[in-house]
Amino acid sequence: MRRVLCPVETLYVGQRSRAVLSCALRGRLDAEALSAAFDGVTAAHPSLRTRIVPDGEGFALDPLDEAERPRLNVRTGATEQALATELNTPLSVGGPLSRAVLVSAPGGEEHLFVLSVDHTIVDGHSGIALLNEIWDRYRNLVEQGERAGAPDGTGAYPPPVSALLPPADRARTDAHLERRTDEARRHPSELIPYDVADPAAAEGRIEVCRLALDAERTDRLRRSARTAGVSVHALIAAALLATARRRLPGDEARTLGCLSPVDLRSRLTPPIPALTMVPAVTSHLQTLDVTPDTDPWELARTVHARLGAFVAGDGPFHEMRITPEVPRNPTLQLATVIATNMGVVPGPRLPAGLVATDVRLLPAREHYFPAAGRSPVMACVVSFEGRLAIEFPHFTACFSPEFVQAFRDEVGTVLGTFTDAAEPAPAPAG
Template sequence: MRRALCPVETLYVGQRSRAVLSCTLRGRLDTGALSAAFDAVTGAHPSLRSRIGRDGEGVALHLLDEVERPRLDTRTGPVEDAHSAELNTPLSVGGPLSRAVLVSAPEGDRHLFVLSVDHTVVDGHSGIALHNELWDRYRALVEGGPGQQRPRTTGDPEWPVPVSRLLPPGDEAATAAYLERRAEEARRHPVELVPYDVTDPSGGEARIEVCSLNLDEERTGRLRRAARAVGVSVHALVAAALLTTARRHLPGDEPRTLGCLSPIDLRSRLSPPVPALVMVPAVTTHLQTLRVAPDTDPVELARTVHARVGEFVKGDGPYQEMRITPEIPSNPTLQLATVIATNMGTVPGPRLPEGLQAVDVRLVPAREHYFPAAGRSPVMACVVSFEGRLAIEFPYFTACFSPGFVRAFRDGTGAALAAFTDRTPEPSPAPTG
């Protein structure tokens, strides 16, 4: 049993990228119930218990048999090191497209759960929804409520339809003209990339690491209110902070052309909307180039970013970008940016049974191919607000950027966001009585 990949999904196969969701836990955890919950979600979503293989001239998802399907991997060890270990453990080529690992401290009261899913079958929104569904099933099993039955995994699975086949009707000539215009814009406005600071990529074992910027609820709330006060989204503020920080890592005082790539959720823009729990990559992208100098006003930069993204999503740009995605391998400048600013918005964390507490929830993108010899690349920032606390994750490869460089980039971004809130007066409380 198989399901052919559409051209857009096929692009993810070569990228070898994945969504890594993790949850640090404290308290009592029933390993057997968590294993059963993972079996239930992989039973409900055939893409998670599939592998990628050839299908004639194309590529397809091939359903794994019961012996090969992924199971929860449990072990005892240092919880603190487990996240980095999972980031640096790729999904096996030709193996399952999902992996779940639970690492518990020897004392048994601290745990780290990590769920890795290939981006060929998931995006940020569906990854978060999947993670929450797994813990919903776990809670139901522990509390003895509904949801204990394991889904049937025999017979023909219900494969999700590729999003590229759900787009509204398009005109081929209009799409060709859109592609030509986008390619011409990329030629006329080439963007500058942040140069790597590691001078000897061969020195030591290179690893994927991640540097985090975390705001508590109070600072997140202040940032949201500052965004509303100046008429922009939090995404635009974060993008402006990333761009101004990137500009400080380039020489000279003159304006430079920088690019900001923003993934755009298509699920809510289709008719009917595609639920978050449908395991397909359902994002397109918006690339904009901006002239940024060291003294560029970040609020005006945020206004420009906000206006351009808003104009883009109001038209047919998101659909056209999805239609031209297969052209990216032959023209990578269509998505070449100085910074990549994803934003999942405000999302709920997992709902857990009594006696188990989520200390930290994270979403980090990871991939297997990095190119230190290129000398420069975009800076990735994954933005998500779990339970009202904003976090920006900066994943990087140590043969390209050093830990000190990424910490400085994180701190610069944090300082820029703090400056936004400090310069924007808090609204006066509403009168009472």
């Protein structure tokens, strides 16, 4: 049975964007059990067994035949190259909306598991929950031999989040759209120019530059945020904005935009679990006048106050309702920096003899536009097991690796000023 995509989900179809989750592992791994675990998860979530097809003026999810459904791809090779390969391997048009790959190094002790899922059916929170469910099933299989009782694959699709929004006065939504359109016209965000001299001649590929904090520096960043009365997200957004401003010429104030995705799962009635396979996220765009010497603490306080006021009101619901307007007016979501933040999330729970040495969440898409000459800078923030990481995915025909590395390092320097301000950690009891 088909399931028609709602206008919010349809927005992702043209973007060809996906969530890419990876898990580096060391130890004994039963590939057959992992394959069975992935099969069980795809059976439990019908969206993972579909393709996107035209449906009237829109699109729909259409079930795949049994022979077409995604299966775990297992191969031997260099694990350090596998993530880059997966980032640059699109999900096939008209094919499954998910792909799982296990690459094991010769010798069988080092492994990399990579899960790619189309953003039409997933967001960051559900992607992380899906990754952990696969490993929960794997753990049960190898510890208890639970290979029977997998779902039969006949479950219902989850309803789109746009169908779960609370009732709204159409006039208030129209007023929200009018205000947002006027703000975008009067205060357009400046974008960072590409540094690649001849984008047309460059052979672009997706690469990722990473800023990782250890547990101690992550804790200090959190303590600094609490002391200042702001969120960690606000501190990171301030570091991104301050760094972006120094990539623009002049000493005067320039209008920069910060786009922050906002999770709606806990705000719906009833709340929907993270494992529900729908993109349950909207966004908040704010613009700020920034000079090269604007105080990052001031930026953080402004970002925190504005985002907090937005989330506390009905803005997130109105923002999701006006999402269909974005293709007609891209300035509604056009920002200098995009700062996604999944918050603190658990990593996979694994059986004895297998250890996760790294877990990552990366956004990727298939369409980049070097000829545009400029674009937002993307930063994907997540804290797995108490260690914060900021991923900077980029297309090398737009931003060179050297440019993004320098950007990352400067963001790290600004974050360092925040962590240096942290109050001492409480002394251990006893």
